Amino acid sequence: MNPHTRQSLRFLQSWIINTLAVLVASIILHGHIHYEKWVDLIIAALLLGILNAFVRPILLLIALPLLIFTLGLFTFVINALLLCLVSYLLKPNFEVDSFGYAFAGAAIISIVSIALNVLTGNGRVSVQRRGPPGPPKNSGGGGSGPVIDV
Secondary structure: OOHHHHHHHHHHHHHHHHHHHHHHHHHHOOOOEEEOOHHHHHHHHHHHHHHHHHHHHHHHHHOHHHHHHOOOOHHHHHHHHHHHHHHHHOOOOEEEOOHHHHHHHHHHHHHHHHHHHHHHOOOOOOOOOOOOOOOOOOOOOOOOOOOOOO
């Protein structure tokens, strides 16, 4: 498979995962994340993906001191702001009631996206299983056990 086709399939898979994650968030937070039709949900997921690709890195760079101070937890606030921005841009067709629900929705979207990416092998996170560790290797010195230099 050529690289262009592989990139297109990966983008499509990522978009489907993002759409499913937004759908799960709207189901869990029913009544607080609204969409009119399925097309609106698909457009919202696409716009969220575009904002995550282009705007999120800029926001992460601007908020770097806060990210360091909060040990990365401020990322959830940035994700909620991006979900609020999607809601603002697509208002009547896709809406989030408040920042609190955007925060909860962004957390749900993150968890579902990570889980689906791990299951499909699409994400940066991968699960690898290793066998049990073998006996310690002797690096020389003629003894039968490990050597500890003090």
